[in-house]
Amino acid sequence: RAGNLVGQNPATELAGEVTSSSGPVQLADLQRILSSITPQGDPDGGLGLGDILKPELLMPLIETLPLEQQLASYLPEGPWTPVDLIELLQSPPFRQQLESFSYVLRTGQMDWSQLGIDPSNYKSTVLSFLEAFEDSVSSES
Secondary structure, rough: OOOHHOOOOOOHHHHHOOOOEEOOOOOOHHHHHHHOOOOOOOOOOOHHHHOOOOOOHHHHHHOOOOOOHHHHHOOOOOOOOOOHHHHHHHHHHHHHHHHHHHHHHHOOOOOOOHHHHOOOOOOHHHHHHHHHHHHHHHHHH
16 A cells, blocks of 8 residues: 555545545544644643653663662662663563552552652652652661
8 A cells, every 4th residue: 555655645645545324534623633632731640650760761871870789678689780770670560560659659549648748749740759769868878
């Protein structure tokens, strides 16, 4: 099919094919439909911990900071190298847990006060949670 579009305007070709029971779909109709399914409100509402805790973003920190020593009490026993930590961060079980935690944060199902955070000062987003966490660490220092 893509080979048939060479030398043609793909938008023109596709526009002719998009129809509904009442005729061709207009751009205004598509915009109305898309706006109804696009998340409204906070632009960072869809941001998850998996988007932030990417190995390519964390590798420079892991290589320069003694994180394996700081994280040792939270990890299974044994020696942990920076490569081991990256493998853990990329593992499907860890990624699934990040998504689950992100979901709990976004849906407001987490009791932030258990972490010593006043939930009335923050929104139910991952970014807001990270800001709250940063504020709590800064106030303790």
